[in-house]
Amino acid sequence: MIQAMEAERPAPAAEGAVPAVEVRGLSKTYNGGVLALDDVDAVFPQGALTSLLGPSGCGKTTLLKIVAGLLPASEGEVRVMGRAVDGPGPERAFVFQDFALLPWATVLRNAAFGLELRGVPEAEREAAARRCIAEVGLAGTEGRYPHELSGGMRQRVGLARALAVDADVLLMDEPFSAVDEQTRRKFQEDLLRLRGVERKTFIVVTHSIEEAVYLSDRIILLSPGPGRVARIVEPEIDRTLSPEAIRRDPHYLETVEDIWQGLRDFVE
Amino acid sequence: MRLFGVRLPMMSSLILWCVLWEVAGRLDLVFLLPPFSAVLVAMTEIVPTAGFLRATWLTLGCFALGMALAVLVGVPLGVLMGRSRAADRLLGLWVNLFLSAPLSALVPILMILFGLGTTTIVATVFLFAVWIITLDTQAGVRSVAPSLLEMARTYGAGRVALYRRVILPAALPEILAGVRLGVIRGVKGVVIGQLLVSIVGYGALFELYSRSFLMEEFWALTILLFAFALVLADLVGRLEKRVEFYAGAR
Amino acid sequence: MAARTARAAHAGVGAAGRRLRKDGTLAWQAASVLAVMLAWEIAGRIPINYAFPPFLAVLRAFVEMVLDGSLVRAFLVTLVPLVLGVLFSTVVGVGAGVLMGLRRGVEWVAAPVFIVLQAAPVAAIIPLVTFVYGIGLAAKTVAVILLALPVIALNAYKAVRNVNPSLVAMCRSFLGTRRQTVQKVILPDASPVIFAGLRLGVGAGFVGVILAELLITPTGVGDLITYHRSVANYAEMYATILTIVVVSALCLNGLQRIEARLFRPERREGT
Numbered sequence: 140m141i142q143a144m145e146a147e148r149p150a151p152a153a154e155g156a157v158p159a160v161e162v163r164g165l166s167k168t169y170n171g172g173v174l175a176l177d178d179v180d181a182v183f184p185q186g187a188l189t190s191l192l193g194p195s196g197c198g199k200t201t202l203l204k205i206v207a208g209l210l211p212a213s214e215g216e217v218r219v220m221g222r223a224v225d226g227p228g229p230e231r232a233f234v235f236q237d238f239a240l241l242p243w244a245t246v247l248r249n250a251a252f253g254l255e256l257r258g259v260p261e262a263e264r265e266a267a268a269r270r271c272i273a274e275v276g277l278a279g280t281e282g283r284y285p286h287e288l289s290g291g292m293r294q295r296v297g298l299a300r301a302l303a304v305d306a307d308v309l310l311m312d313e314p315f316s317a318v319d320e321q322t323r324r325k326f327q328e329d330l331l332r333l334r335g336v337e338r339k340t341f342i343v344v345t346h347s348i349e350e351a352v353y354l355s356d357r358i359i360l361l362s363p364g365p366g367r368v369a370r371i372v373e374p375e376i377d378r379t380l381s382p383e384a385i386r387r388d389p390h391y392l393e394t395v396e397d398i399w400q401g402l403r404d405f406v407e
Numbered sequence: 408m409r410l411f412g413v414r415l416p417m418m419s420s421l422i423l424w425c426v427l428w429e430v431a432g433r434l435d436l437v438f439l440l441p442p443f444s445a446v447l448v449a450m451t452e453i454v455p456t457a458g459f460l461r462a463t464w465l466t467l468g469c470f471a472l473g474m475a476l477a478v479l480v481g482v483p484l485g486v487l488m489g490r491s492r493a494a495d496r497l498l499g500l501w502v503n504l505f506l507s508a509p510l511s512a513l514v515p516i517l518m519i520l521f522g523l524g525t526t527t528i529v530a531t532v533f534l535f536a537v538w539i540i541t542l543d544t545q546a547g548v549r550s551v552a553p554s555l556l557e558m559a560r561t562y563g564a565g566r567v568a569l570y571r572r573v574i575l576p577a578a579l580p581e582i583l584a585g586v587r588l589g590v591i592r593g594v595k596g597v598v599i600g601q602l603l604v605s606i607v608g609y610g611a612l613f614e615l616y617s618r619s620f621l622m623e624e625f626w627a628l629t630i631l632l633f634a635f636a637l638v639l640a641d642l643v644g645r646l647e648k649r650v651e652f653y654a655g656a657r
Numbered sequence: 658m659a660a661r662t663a664r665a666a667h668a669g670v671g672a673a674g675r676r677l678r679k680d681g682t683l684a685w686q687a688a689s690v691l692a693v694m695l696a697w698e699i700a701g702r703i704p705i706n707y708a709f710p711p712f713l714a715v716l717r718a719f720v721e722m723v724l725d726g727s728l729v730r731a732f733l734v735t736l737v738p739l740v741l742g743v744l745f746s747t748v749v750g751v752g753a754g755v756l757m758g759l760r761r762g763v764e765w766v767a768a769p770v771f772i773v774l775q776a777a778p779v780a781a782i783i784p785l786v787t788f789v790y791g792i793g794l795a796a797k798t799v800a801v802i803l804l805a806l807p808v809i810a811l812n813a814y815k816a817v818r819n820v821n822p823s824l825v826a827m828c829r830s831f832l833g834t835r836r837q838t839v840q841k842v843i844l845p846d847a848s849p850v851i852f853a854g855l856r857l858g859v860g861a862g863f864v865g866v867i868l869a870e871l872l873i874t875p876t877g878v879g880d881l882i883t884y885h886r887s888v889a890n891y892a893e894m895y896a897t898i899l900t901i902v903v904v905s906a907l908c909l910n911g912l913q914r915i916e917a918r919l920f921r922p923e924r925r926e927g928t
Contacts, residue, residue: 227560231561238554257562417765418769496686501693515882594777
């Protein structure tokens, strides 16, 4: 079993008085009686990137969708900036595993779609969308359609759409799982850079230990059947190093190994 | 198909068949089959006549009205069935029944309910076209990616926006496929309706030509109708192609 | 345009059939049928139209017509050309379709004809059939073939053309001859779609025989409909039409069950 040996670490400097998202006593039972989450408590500090990590069936996507307001909780509550929520809200934006782009709309309209649904005038929302498209490195593709883009580029459009609505919290459901390995690494680096610029709160669901350690300020490990918080890890990677150096950093490798040793109990 | 190294387009063999028709007609091989060239001559003769033009306008009017009704009823019904499980279970049985039933057997009912006139023909077109439009719309609405619906919700889409900006555009390829098949069925409907009513439009012309053994005119009218059906289906098919790129993408 | 027309035509109807089976919990269907019967009865009692009898009157007419034998006799007359026409269309259609799928030359010559016949309102030619074949069995059989043959042939053609190419490549890589490839891979892989085409062909055959009887040859079910209409026996007329619609639906449903049993073991539960 995993000991909660690192749970007592001091909070990261970016954390404010109120956590961006707070989950208290959350349980989720699906129709048919399957218990997916059992009494989960979790805190997602402001400005931090927190990963939800665990094997399939640990309820990490369920937890993210409850935070997003896409699924109702069976018990417990979700607080966003201190306020209890029970549905989607403008302060949270979701990035989908399969991108969820409108295939009939251009990159520009897709990136602006969140604002379009909020009734923002066309000129204004397109200006915001153009800015975010440039920010994710897709400048020049505004007039193209999703089917003309690679998987990695499509997910960048999904990210631009989430950035365009200027939400405080970005919820990402396995955002890199449908793109190839090379794109994935580049994307991870870009996400780190973006984090530095945007000062938003990120919650990322992933099943990749390396990805979680590489990206996160804080990793919430979930154990499966039913999903519970098993352990919280704060990797404290030195972000001033180059990506290559981080991946060779003994501390990084140790943390990955440590998490793997804990997780293999669930997999076997 | 290649002949002497030249790629022949698919439908080009129809020319060969027309030549065969001409030969068979000239040699009088098949009963009631005049040479193809004679049919073409008859076509140029009947097209400008007042009777033909009147019948054409009547047919086009009935067809357009019946199709419009079929789309106006079929698409909302299909959306309802695609979104509501209860509606699907209650109505699915009937939609499927009428989809494959011999609808021409129902035309006599339409004739006594709506009389021997244009109303019956409009109703026939509607009856023939509406079910496939309903069914394809339902299939299209049902196949909208769940993540698109979730995406719309997370960005705060209201009910109207959800349908107008996500569900209907996403189902458009299937809806258009349904309309195209509906057009093909509707053309059959307008012809069968007129043949059975047989006192208006092309039905009356067919009756006249076949009773008087005017075979050139009969075949000319048949070819025109066939061509009309194919051209119409092709037009909707082209429209469909413009949205096809994203039907395959999901 | 042509190939797409055929493909979509099949996809639409095929999808319809599949849904009928999947969603068809018996209770819902019974409730739905009862609701329609009730609505019909009420609409007939009002009445919404002098020529719209209530459901119970139609039911009574149906029972009477079964008892006096007229309905059964009419159906026997109608089913003979239907069966003959469908049998002929099956043999010729499947043969032609498979050949079109296997040989480019045959495809080029024959496929466009079937495509035109499937998309065009062939009903227009049916009156002419009478002049050639009289008003008997032959004319009705020809009408059935005119409608059923293109559907069956095009489905068989499409089935062969859409055979999984990696299966064909597999057979060739294990040094299978052309004959073996066709016999052991192409035909088995194509058979579900070919069979679905037969089902659609039977549906088209029903349309053909009814049209022929309504338009040209006053015999069988079509004659029964025309006769009762002419003497204003509306309940009898509705009963006849309802019966032919239900018989064709049951027929197609039965074929669909056979299809599921033969080719789709994964969906066998609940049949």
